Amino acid sequence: MSEEILINVTPQETRVAVVENGMVQELLIERSQSRGLVGNIYKGKVKRVLPGMQAAFVDIGLERSAFLHASEIVDHQQSDSDDGSDDINRLLHEGQEIIVQVIKDELGSKGARLTTHTTVPSRYLVLMPENSHVGVSQRIEDEQERNRLRDILNEKEQSEEGYIIRTAAEGAGENELRRDVTFLKKLWDRIQTRIKTARCPALIYEDLSIELRIVRDMVASKVEKIRIDSESMYEKTKQFVSEFVPELEPRLEVYQGGRPLFDVYNVEDEIQKALHRQVPLKSGGSLIIDQTEAMTTIDVNTGAFVGHRNLEETIFRTNLEAASALARQLRLRNLGGIIIIDFIDMKEEEHKRQVLRTLEKALEHDHAKTHITEVSTLGLVEMTRKRTRESLERVLCEICPTCYGRGSIKTAQTVCYEIFREITRAARAYEAQKLLVLASQDVVDCLLDEEASSVAELESFIKIPIRFQVETLYAQEQFDVVLM
Incomplete structure (x- = not known):
């Protein structure tokens, strides 16, 4: 499978499109006035402790206070009391200064989600300063390779810090891992110095901009080209690549064509389609996608597709096509949280199993973690998709001032x-x-x-x-x- 990464840059925003086999699969947008917060480390102050929720609100300098649950606190231990009701009071008090990291952006009316389990990523590793454990990404499935990577770090690193070996480290040599270790240690020393001198609330460490995060996190051996339509951004990315991911340098390319980069690859059209409620299928059927605060529902319709033999075949073929199409839509629209899929009712158990397998296979390329249940007695498939940033619709759109988000108005x-x-x-x-x-x-x-x-x-x-x-x-x- 061929993959290209397209990066469109303007002073106001940077847009990244992941194109697989000529089709846009993923879109990321970062605006200069509202950059994502995930990965940022702050020196914050506890504003309010909520024993009933086992949580606290922390002022990190944003408009809304951020949310910190007791389970995300490093020193969290189960309380002596049966219900654990005094845990959060033992761990935190109002006015306390605390070092936290954002694990989920502000979504809708909810403030950012925090943890005190700080981590700092590099190309191949993630540093865990509060942990001495060495873990390996589950996406590296070869046990021999997992052991080889783990042995390199266990043998060389006799320190208090822990590391997670990232998927990108598969096949990496000892020197490459050692270089990342050295980089992360220097970076953590700088962060520690900043923590000691900064006045609360303060931003201590800011994660990379979106185009550099893509190169660091998402680029794999299957990526053929990374095309950037800005000379200055190309130079900036090239410098980063030469230092941290030198094997990607030949694939980096500045786009200088006459037509806009996103027009050439039909990305602009895909963005507009991704904001529509209805997604047409080639067979004549369609998906109806409704995003709400609580969950996203996807309804599969047969439309004009009638099949060649019988109704069951029509339903089965439509559901198979819908499974592949909706997996792409989840990535394209960045839909997360609870997702309910209403496939057309199938009578044969084998058909249900094949549709589920098709959905699971289509989701294998998704960078976000997903979990799928079996088909329920009501014919529904429940799934979850990890959500760390706003969906495409929430980034590009706002609540309609006429219908106030209802989707209809009074006659x-x-x-x-x-x-x-x-x-x-x-x-x-x-x-x-x-x-x-x-x-x-x-x-x-x-x-x-x-x-x-x-x-x-x-x-x-x-x-x-x-x-x-x-x-x-x-x-x-x-x-x-x-x-x-």
Whole structure:
């Protein structure tokens, strides 16, 4: 499978597209005014301790206080009490200064999620200053290779720090690992010095910018090209690559074509499609994706696809195609948390197993951790996908000011009847010579046309004349009743 990484740079934002076999699979966007916080280390101050939640809110200098659970505190031990209710009070107190690291960005109305288990990554390793354990990424499946890598670090590193050997370290030599160890130790010394001198709250360590993180974390041997459409960013990335990932230097390329880089690879179109609720399938079926605060639901529809033999075959083929398509959509839209998939009901158990296997196989390329359940008695598949940053929709869009995120608005007729009730209330509560109703064009048209007889009856009932005026800036649900 061929893979390319495209990096589009403007002063306002940097966008990264991961393209596999000519199709966009993943999109990452970082804006200069709102860079992600994951990986950043802060010197914070405990603002509030919540014993009932076994958590605390910590001021790290952001608009919203960040959230720290007791399980994320290094010195956390099970309390002597049966319910552990006094754990957090023993570990933290209000006003206490504490070193924390962001493990999850601010999402929606929720503040950033914190841990005191600080880690600092490099190309092949992750330094764990508070731990002496040496672990190996689960994605390195060869046991012999796992042991070889672990032995290199165990043999050479007789220190208090621990390390996680990353997936990228598979096949790496001893010198490469030793170089990373030296780099991480120097970096941690600088962080320690900053911790001692910084005034609270303060940013102690900031993770790399998005284009350098991609090169460090996501690039593997299968990546053929890394194309960047900015000369300055290309030079910056080239310097980083030559120092930390020299084998990638021949694959780095500055794009100087006439057309925009994302247009050439059809990325702009894919971004627009990824904001639509409906995803068409080649067979004629479709996916309907609804993202809410609590979970994401995906409904599979057959559409025009009728199959060649029977209904069961139609359903099975549609579900197979949907399984592959939705795995791509999860990556493309960066949907996380709880995900409920409503496949079309299948009668044969073997068909259910094949659809699940197809979904699992399609998710193997996903960098985010996923967990899938069996098909439930209701025909649903429940899964989780680790979420550390906002979805594409939340990054690029905001709540609709007309429907307030509901996805629908009241009909003009419904608003008319609300106006009638408001007029009745106003006429009973206040004395007025006449009433003026301000509303949108469609609502006023409805009042003067379909509901004209109702308006006449209401005027006769309240014995006050009613006048209507169109307000072009009013949304359909907005109206005012003015006493004159």
